[in-house]
Amino acid sequence: MRIEEGSIEVEVPGEATDGKEGEVFYNPEMELNRDLTVATLRAYREREGDESAAPTTYLDATAASGIRGVRAAADGWTATTCDVDPEAVELAAENFERNGLEGETVHDDANVLMHQERFDVVDVDPFGTPIPFADAAVRSAQGLLCVTATDTAPLCGAHFESGVRKYGAVPRNTEYHAEMGLRVLVSALVRTAAKFDVAARPVFSHVTDHYARTYLDLEQGARAANALLDELGHVDHCQHCLYRDHERGLLADPGEECPHCGHHLQTAGPLWLGDPHDPEFVAAVREQVTDDLGTADRARDLLSTVEEELSAPTHYDQHRLYKRWNESAVGMDDFLATLRDAGHEASGTHYGGTTFKTTADVAEIEAALH
Numbered sequence: 001m002r003i004e005e006g007s008i009e010v011e012v013p014g015e016a017t018d019g020k021e022g023e024v025f026y027n028p029e030m031e032l033n034r035d036l037t038v039a040t041l042r043a044y045r046e047r048e049g050d051e052s053a054a055p056t057t058y059l060d061a062t063a064a065s066g067i068r069g070v071r072a073a074a075d076g077w078t079a080t081t082c083d084v085d086p087e088a089v090e091l092a093a094e095n096f097e098r099n100g101l102e103g104e105t106v107h108d109d110a111n112v113l114m115h116q117e118r119f120d121v122v123d124v125d126p127f128g129t130p131i132p133f134a135d136a137a138v139r140s141a142q143g144l145l146c147v148t149a150t151d152t153a154p155l156c157g158a159h160f161e162s163g164v165r166k167y168g169a170v171p172r173n174t175e176y177h178a179e180m181g182l183r184v185l186v187s188a189l190v191r192t193a194a195k196f197d198v199a200a201r202p203v204f205s206h207v208t209d210h211y212a213r214t215y216l217d218l219e220q221g222a223r224a225a226n227a228l229l230d231e232l233g234h235v236d237h238c239q240h241c242l243y244r245d246h247e248r249g250l251l252a253d254p255g256e257e258c259p260h261c262g263h264h265l266q267t268a269g270p271l272w273l274g275d276p277h278d279p280e281f282v283a284a285v286r287e288q289v290t291d292d293l294g295t296a297d298r299a300r301d302l303l304s305t306v307e308e309e310l311s312a313p314t315h316y317d318q319h320r321l322y323k324r325w326n327e328s329a330v331g332m333d334d335f336l337a338t339l340r341d342a343g344h345e346a347s348g349t350h351y352g353g354t355t356f357k358t359t360a361d362v363a364e365i366e367a368a369l370h
């Protein structure tokens with residue numbers, strides 16, 4: 001089947017495929033992910049400044065049909081795609097050719113290629129967890145590392161042991177599961193980069209549908225990497241009243257009682273407690289969303305929500321709170337205005353229409369609304 005995305009046309013398998021039955025993987029629902037990648041690459045190239053210093057090389061390490069690489073090449077990047085599946089490599093080569101674009105198509109294990117070659121931008125968009133590729137990717141990427149994780153159940157604590165094993169962190173299954181997953185993922189990537197004296201700072205992240213995506217700006221140097229370790233820490237969560245607090249530091253201080261209701265607190269971590277976004281960069285990405293992108297409206301909406309989102313962990317779900325209070329929810333705009341009138345900062349979040357962040361704790365939220 002021939003499809004168009006952005007300014008290019010590629011051949012992909014007919015239906016959304018999982019790539020596991022001899023067919024090359026293609027998922028039309030990832031168009032938003034790919035459109036945001038194109039816009040992020042543009043913003044990144046522009047931020048890096050003049051022509052001689054600007055980044056030029058892009059690798060999709062797990063490329064399937066090569067659609068990301070072809071789209072990057074159409075935008076002026078020197079693109080490489082890599083896949084272990086020979087059929088995928090062949091299809092990617094055809095897709096570059098079909099668009100009259102140059103592109104290198106590598107048939108290898110991504111880890112082998114990434115240990116051998118360096119690229120300005122490395123994209124890891126695999127099945128499930130990106131962790132098997134993380135060590136090689138932070139060494140291969142010289143500027144920007146783009147990572148997708150689709151294993152949301154381990155990341156958010158729904159599959160606890162799997163999350164602990166893969167990410168070297170304790171996740172907890174809370175009502176802010178998407179943010180929990182993102183902060184576990186970024187924590188693991190920051191710690192992976194730190195092993196190689198590389199600082200990996202997230203500049204844009206989002207959790208959409210059933211995946212988390214983060215873009216990390218890489219800086220070489222032990223001192224820079226140390227500074228990011230200071231932004232790791234723990235979240236203490238009360239499953240009973242939804243109270244939560246966070247503290248920086250690699251050692252947790254667990255076992256306290258909830259100061260709001262006295263129930264036991266659960267501790268998650270180490271999590272990335274810093275901002276998962278650089279709001280200025282996110283604004284620059286939004287400006288790079290052009291009308292030819294198929295998901296332009298959705299992309300702009302998501303980016304402006306992310307730009308406004310308060311950075312501190314963790315978000316609340318308005319409906320969950322009202323359920324605890326045995327009341328029916330009020331409209332989101334009124335709800336946020338009430339919190340702000342009471343002197344608290346408050347914003348919506350991209351995690352869902354009923355989610356919000358605020359500097360108020362759970363008792364202060366309750367007081368403000370009653």
Ligand SMILES: C[S@@+](CC[C@H](N)C(=O)[O-])C[C@H]1O[C@@H](n2cnc3c(N)ncnc32)[C@H](O)[C@@H]1O
Pocket residue numbers: 019024025026027030034060061062063064065066067068082083084085088108109110111125126127
């Ligand atoms: C989710 S698909 C990639 C989707 C693609 N990036 C896109 O935007 O449509 C994952 C791909 O990774 C490939 N893959 C799995 N293990 C790999 C490895 N060790 N090295 C390179 N590619 C691998 C699979 O063959 C599959 O084509």
Ligand SMILES: [Zn+2]
Pocket residue numbers: 238239240241242243258259260261262263
């Ligand atoms: Zn409590």
